[in-house]
Amino acid sequence: MxxxxxxxxxxxxxxxxxxxxxxxxxxxxxxxxxxxxxxxxxxxxxxxxxxxxxxxxxxxxxxxxxxxxxxxxxxxxxxxxxxxxxxxxxxxxxxxxxxxxxxxxxxxxxxxxPGCYPTGAIALIRPLVSAGLLPADFPVTVNAVSGYSGGGKGLIRRYEDAQTPDHLDKAYRAYALGLAHKHLPEMQQHGLLDHTPLFVPAVGNYYKGMLVQVPLQLWALPGRPAADDLRDLLARHYAGQDFVSVAPAAESAELDDLDPEGLNGTNAMRLYVFGNAAGDQAVLAAVLDNLGKGxxxxxxxxxxxxxxxxxxxxxxxxxxx
CATH class of the missing domain: 3.40.50.720 (NAD(P)-binding Rossmann-like Domain)
Known part of the structure; x- marks a missing residue:
């Protein structure tokens, strides 16, 4: 039927x-x-x-x-x-x-x-909190950029109307600088965090595609986990999923940059873990289509x-x- x-x-x-x-x-x-x-x-x-x-x-x-x-x-x-x-x-x-x-x-x-930004943030944060690698009371920061379609018809019109000041003018802008974005409650609740994360979103001068990043000082985490430990845990968590996957270490090591438009038109989300040579810092990243999986x-x-x-x-x- x-x-x-x-x-x-x-x-x-x-x-x-x-x-x-x-x-x-x-x-x-x-x-x-x-x-x-x-x-x-x-x-x-x-x-x-x-x-x-x-x-x-x-x-x-x-x-x-x-x-x-x-x-x-x-x-x-x-x-x-x-x-x-x-x-x-x-x-x-x-x-x-x-x-x-x-x-x-x-x-x-x-x-x-879910909201588009929380989809990426929660995907990166929640498995680590559940496993105890990231304490629930840790001061988490989330940085992200989205295409202007995430702002709905009003923002789309501002970017695509040749008669408006925003048309092909500003390549990138941060916003929600009052640190009270409407996605924060779901990030905190479903990310299993005790405190509201510090969230800094931005919009780029392109239609769709999203990059969400969570920087971590590994030396400040209990047991000082390595970047590989975080990646392995995320890979186990999402093993066998149709739409969410984790890039292996070799793939991440070969990348010089991440394209927020890389998964446009799909319902896929790709997660990455990058670490520095000293082994004391890492950046977790999620790439997704803000109009797709987001x-x-x-x-x-x-x-x-x-x-x-x-x-x-x-x-x-x-x-x-």
């Missing part, structure tokens, strides 16, 4: 990407509203309640309102907003997070899609699990192995 899927907010950046990944498939059918009905509460309520699974690509307040419109107890929901990412009644939609998470997502009726690809991956479909359906795993 074909599953009925409604994307509430399909005209936004994430919604359009999800639709593109689903509309050619024969194992799901999309419930579509005419443009005039997309902001009609009654029309949206009917679509939400007629769906087997609803994906919310909405601002936080609108996502909460949409959940309140659902009366059919059989409807499953994936929320791509920030609204429910730390809510204990919702399952965090990062299936590779730990060994039990994929089954938890598959069994859940309420899944919160948003719409992750939503489709969660949809596949929740509906009991092929986990790779509609998704590109290129370069994940």
């Amino acid at each position: 074909t599953a009925r899927v409604f994307i509430d907010g399909e005209a936004g950046t994430t919604g359009l990407q999800i639709r593109a990944r689903l509309e050619a498939r024969d194992d799901v059918s999309l419930i579509r509203l005419a443009e005039a009905e997309r902001k009609d509460t009654a029309a949206r309520a009917r679509a939400l309640n007629d769906a087997d699974l609803a994906i919310l690509c909405l601002p936080d307040a609108a996502a909460r309102q949409a959940v309140g419109l659902i009366e059919n107890p059989e409807v499953r929901v994936i929320d791509a907003s920030t609204a429910h990412r730390t809510d204990p009644d919702w399952t965090y939609g990062f299936p590779e997070m730990d060994k039990a998470q994929q089954a938890a997502v598959a069994a859940s009726k309420r899944v919160s899609n 948003a719409s690809g992750a939503a489709v991956q969660n949809l596949n699990l929740m509906l009991g479909l092929d986990p790779q359906a509609g998704l590109d795993t290129r370069l994940a192995a």
Whole structure:
């Protein structure tokens, strides 16, 4: 039986990407509203309640309102907003997070899609904290850069409109300098950290692709683990996963740089560990498509699990192995 899927907010950046990944498939059918009905509460309520699974690509307040419109107890929901990412009644939609998470997502009726930056940060941090190599109370720093599509339609317009001051003007800029980015609560909670990490995001003058980095002073960690110890632990944690993989030491050693656009168009995420010659410093890094594994690809991956479909359906795993 074909599953009925409604994307509430399909005209936004994430919604359009999800639709593109689903509309050619024969194992799901999309419930579509005419443009005039997309902001009609009654029309949206009917679509939400007629769906087997609803994906919310909405601002936080609108996502909460949409959940309140659902009366059919059989409807499953994936929320791509920030609204429910730390809510204990919702399952965090990062299936590779730990060994039990994929089954938890598959069994859940309420899944919160992770943020793009937290996907990379949590992938690097959580396994190390779980294993005791990185203390939960360690002062963690996360540095990251994303393509401007991560800022949604408003930022895309600013970068792509030749009449605006941002058009092909600034190659790179840091932002959220008040150190209160909306992704911090989920980074801390799902990264198993006692304290809020110091997070410095940036946007580059390119459309999509993301690089997340976690620098570590190895001499400050209990037992002074080597970079190889961190890499080996991450490799064991993600062994056998379809979409998350860890670069071996030889691959990392050959790299002179990392391209944040290297996995664009895929649902893959590649993790790296770099260490200095003295063995007292390391940088953990994650490369992913902020619109793929960082948003719409992750939503489709969660949809596949929740509906009991092929986990790779509609998704590109290129370069994940």
